[in-house]
Amino acid sequence: MSQPASSPLLDALLQAPLPASGIAWLDASRQASQAALAEAGLPDTRVEAWKYTALRALGQKPFADGDAGAGSRELDASAWALPGVDGPRLVFVNGVFRADLSAFDGLPDGLSLQPLSQALQEDAGSLQPVLSPVGLTDPRHPSADAFALANAARARDGVVLRVAAGARVETSVQLVFAGAAGDSELAWHARVLVSLGEGAALTLVEQHVGSHGQSQLATTMADFTLAANAELKHVVLQQAGTASNLIRRSRLHLHEKAQAALHVLELGGALVRHDLQVELTGDGAQLQTRGVFMPQGRQHIDTQLAIRHQALNTVSNSQWRGVAADRARGVFRGAIVVAPGADGTDASLNNKNLLLSASAEIDTKPELEIYADEVQAAHGATVGQLDERSLFYLRSRGIPLAEARALLTGAFCRAMLDSLPNDALREHLAGLLVAQLPG
Amino acid sequence: MLKIENLHARVEGKEILKGLSLEVNAGEVHAIMGPNGAGKSTLGNVLSGRDGYEVTAGSVICDGVDLLALEPEARAAAGVFLAFQYPVEIPGVNNTYFLRAALNAQRKARGEAELDSMQFLKLVREKLKIMQISDELLHRAVNEGFSGGEKKRNEIFQMALLEPKLAILDETDSGLDIDALKQVAQGVNALRSPDRAFLMITHYQRLLDYVVPDFVHVLADGRIVESGDKSLALELERTGYAGIAGAKA
Numbered sequence: 001m002s003q004p005a006s007s008p009l010l011d012a013l014l015q016a017p018l019p020a021s022g023i024a025w026l027d028a029s030r031q032a033s034q035a036a037l038a039e040a041g042l043p044d045t046r047v048e049a050w051k052y053t054a055l056r057a058l059g060q061k062p063f064a065d066g067d068a069g070a071g072s073r074e075l076d077a078s079a080w081a082l083p084g085v086d087g088p089r090l091v092f093v094n095g096v097f098r099a100d101l102s103a104f105d106g107l108p109d110g111l112s113l114q115p116l117s118q119a120l121q122e123d124a125g126s127l128q129p130v131l132s133p134v135g136l137t138d139p140r141h142p143s144a145d146a147f148a149l150a151n152a153a154r155a156r157d158g159v160v161l162r163v164a165a166g167a168r169v170e171t172s173v174q175l176v177f178a179g180a181a182g183d184s185e186l187a188w189h190a191r192v193l194v195s196l197g198e199g200a201a202l203t204l205v206e207q208h209v210g211s212h213g214q215s216q217l218a219t220t221m222a223d224f225t226l227a228a229n230a231e232l233k234h235v236v237l238q239q240a241g242t243a244s245n246l247i248r249r250s251r252l253h254l255h256e257k258a259q260a261a262l263h264v265l266e267l268g269g270a271l272v273r274h275d276l277q278v279e280l281t282g283d284g285a286q287l288q289t290r291g292v293f294m295p296q297g298r299q300h301i302d303t304q305l306a307i308r309h310q311a312l313n314t315v316s317n318s319q320w321r322g323v324a325a326d327r328a329r330g331v332f333r334g335a336i337v338v339a340p341g342a343d344g345t346d347a348s349l350n351n352k353n354l355l356l357s358a359s360a361e362i363d364t365k366p367e368l369e370i371y372a373d374e375v376q377a378a379h380g381a382t383v384g385q386l387d388e389r390s391l392f393y394l395r396s397r398g399i400p401l402a403e404a405r406a407l408l409t410g411a412f413c414r415a416m417l418d419s420l421p422n423d424a425l426r427e428h429l430a431g432l433l434v435a436q437l438p439g
Numbered sequence: 440m441l442k443i444e445n446l447h448a449r450v451e452g453k454e455i456l457k458g459l460s461l462e463v464n465a466g467e468v469h470a471i472m473g474p475n476g477a478g479k480s481t482l483g484n485v486l487s488g489r490d491g492y493e494v495t496a497g498s499v500i501c502d503g504v505d506l507l508a509l510e511p512e513a514r515a516a517a518g519v520f521l522a523f524q525y526p527v528e529i530p531g532v533n534n535t536y537f538l539r540a541a542l543n544a545q546r547k548a549r550g551e552a553e554l555d556s557m558q559f560l561k562l563v564r565e566k567l568k569i570m571q572i573s574d575e576l577l578h579r580a581v582n583e584g585f586s587g588g589e590k591k592r593n594e595i596f597q598m599a600l601l602e603p604k605l606a607i608l609d610e611t612d613s614g615l616d617i618d619a620l621k622q623v624a625q626g627v628n629a630l631r632s633p634d635r636a637f638l639m640i641t642h643y644q645r646l647l648d649y650v651v652p653d654f655v656h657v658l659a660d661g662r663i664v665e666s667g668d669k670s671l672a673l674e675l676e677r678t679g680y681a682g683i684a685g686a687k688a
Contacts, residue, residue: 389527394541396514397537397601399541400512401512
């Protein structure tokens, strides 16, 4: 294999000393990830999954590794306060757990919630299978791109959340990843491990926030395992700082009759990438995803949704909306694979996009591969402007053009929130969508 | 109230209105009848300012204002209302929210105070009563999933709320069964007033049984070719458009 192209970012990622945990298997795993990163290098646009997201500019940044001052950075709690969300909360600042900003005393029965650093001290052994899987350190693994490897090598902290079998957690658990300006431009990484036991239920709100204008690189890698009949409701609100390069991967495994419903709002950041990979591995597992990405200014927001139906009678229903303004760029790839033997699959995915300016761009790429029988699959993607007839209808009633546009665009996006059961949260998020619209 | 002089308009380069003149006074109801393709709907669209309709000559003055110089929203604020032949469904926009936004935008443009939600709801209840329609339609998205009759009634309800000076009804009777037609007509009649003018564009005479016009005009090949009172509509019903000068059946 040829040497990967060197770049200031890659050099910085490779040269900074690895964090030492004192746990032999973890340190070995980190070194293996580091070695794999050295071999893989940064992906370029010749790699299909990165075709529309160029890393040239990001690659020029020699980010410092971590933030030694993260424990004392001032943050305003209003950055993550959400109506209708008042359960236990873990807050991380530049990847470092902040006990002073978190609240996780008196957890409901069956819920275990800890920062990863603490979980490693108490019971590292139980985390070994998830933190040192073979796949992650194998550069040929589709998930093991440079950022997954850097995260595996360098994430010092994160979340370990477990819901015991049969436990139904009524309150929403809130995970907050905040970026803050450091002493220099820096990179941080966080790892999230969520598992729901058989028949367990959880509502999780994941937030990415930041109000700094300092460039940084952040990666979060999250794994969700849903045992049979478990139910996960997951809301992701991404409002990272304007100079944040935020690379996330979420992987979900759904076992028999497990159900996951995701609502994802991508509003912030400079360069944002989210790989959302779902495997429906148990018969009758069901997935619903709803998402809105709204890049504006010069933002670049890339979502890579990949759903694998691997068992009988599994269902996935995905609807995503993109709205790009100014010179912004949106990327959406929606891939569905129906594996051999996954008969009776019902898969639907659509991605509709609006361009609000002539300089905005959205690239959408639907992919569908079916290797099973008796499959229902619907798949579609569009990129367009607002419907002229609707615009005229509103204007003919006296609503000025700019307001009519905002009204229609807001409606286009907020439809993605309709299935969100938390009224207060839904209305708040709808307000954020409207506030993001230009004009 | 409305004075149209020698109006010429093109759609996609094709001349549709070819020197249309018409004068409508406040308090009057005028019916515009004519065969398909005569330019009836074009007239409604030109008056309300729809894109794609190019006026090449003539003038339209409404209550002293040059309508053709105004954007659609400014025409609405000046008192022009078009009841659509095909009202548009707008998923995700709540009907009540839409109505309040429209009314307040018009009030703002006219320099009047906007209504708060309590004042607005009071007004809505008043108008619902006059229109004899249930408030169920208000809780849904604009026209989404409405039946043909519900859509047309929603148009008339909007008219009641926005209180235009000039109401243009574009084929409001099309696609309605007789019960729905009666309900819509009842709504229109309730809105007749000495300071409001109506222009009813229709292909068939039957609407005019329920909303009796003061004047009837025949539009053919882009011009008004004949004018009369309501008996003209009855005559057309008997003879068809073939007998009208300049009209192709």
